[in-house]
Amino acid sequence: MTPHNEAEKGDYAEIVLLPGDPLRAQWIAENFFESPRQVNGVRNCLGFTGKWQGIPVSVQATGMGQPSTAIYVHELLNVYEAKTLIRVGTCGGLTTKVKVRDVVLGSAASTDSAINTPVFAPYTFAPAADFELLKAADDYAIAQMLEYHVGGLVSSDTFYLEDPAKSYATLAKHGVLAVEMEASTLYTLAARFGARALAICTVSDCLVTGEEIGSEDRQSSLDTMVEMALTVATQ
Ligand SMILES: O=P(O)(O)O[C@H]1O[C@H](CO)[C@@H](O)[C@H]1O
Numbered sequence: 001m002t003p004h005n006e007a008e009k010g011d012y013a014e015i016v017l018l019p020g021d022p023l024r025a026q027w028i029a030e031n032f033f034e035s036p037r038q039v040n041g042v043r044n045c046l047g048f049t050g051k052w053q054g055i056p057v058s059v060q061a062t063g064m065g066q067p068s069t070a071i072y073v074h075e076l077l078n079v080y081e082a083k084t085l086i087r088v089g090t091c092g093g094l095t096t097k098v099k100v101r102d103v104v105l106g107s108a109a110s111t112d113s114a115i116n117t118p119v120f121a122p123y124t125f126a127p128a129a130d131f132e133l134l135k136a137a138d139d140y141a142i143a144q145m146l147e148y149h150v151g152g153l154v155s156s157d158t159f160y161l162e163d164p165a166k167s168y169a170t171l172a173k174h175g176v177l178a179v180e181m182e183a184s185t186l187y188t189l190a191a192r193f194g195a196r197a198l199a200i201c202t203v204s205d206c207l208v209t210g211e212e213i214g215s216e217d218r219q220s221s222l223d224t225m226v227e228m229a230l231t232v233a234t235q
């Protein structure tokens with residue numbers, strides 16, 4: 001048990017999917033897991049464990065942003081001995097080539113957060129995805145003929161900006177594809193604990209064109225991402 005998690009040791013599988021939204025965690029457990037059971041309900045930041053194709057798997061909501069995510073991820077790695085963490089999130093596209101409903105595999109995650117600054121000073125750490133997971137996700141996306149991209153994410157501390165396209169223009173010019181709010185700390189903590197991590201994000205909106213995913217499409221787009229995450233994590 002921890003201050004944020006009522007699960008006992010052994011309640012989580014080594015593979016844990018990480019959506020931001022607690023209700024997405026519940027939806028994943030109810031729709032993809034065999035025999036799901038809730039293992040955490042503290043603060044309604046829901047966690048579940050079950051099986052997928054006979055393999056033990058868990059899902060734990062992280063909440064939004066890096067401070068919240070860092071708590072759940074640290075505890076999953078330090079207390080619950082998780083080994084493979086896959087974020088299944090949404091993101092905003094930063095270039096016109098990244099369309100809504102596309103999937104972005106985050107090979108690296110820049111950030112505006114100061115969370116790592118004192119830890120690595122005088123260096124700047126470069127949080128990166130686990131190559132094995134990234135390669136498996138890339139292979140899966142090719143085999144399934146998905147609309148997808150591999151590239152940088154930016155994990156922002158700020159959802160509402162005065163002029164998002166302007167704020168992210170330099171990052172976009174340097175190949176960063178999409179913005180979300182959690183991958184950078186996930187990659188940093190996975191590196192610290194010797195675990196594997198990957199952020200798979202579905203594009204829910206484009207910050208350049210203003211296009212947004214329709215609510216009717218949301219579920220089927222997320223289905224694709226969850227199937228990919230479970231396949232890749234259990235290989
Ligand atoms: O859909 P999730 O996983 O919550 O991810 C994205 O959505 C939230 C913002 O609306 C942030 O958590 C961001 O990273």
Ligand SMILES: O=c1cc[nH]c(=O)[nH]1
Nearest residue numbers: 090091092179180181
């Ligand atoms: O624009 C977006 C969409 C999803 N998540 C974000 O953080 N930003």
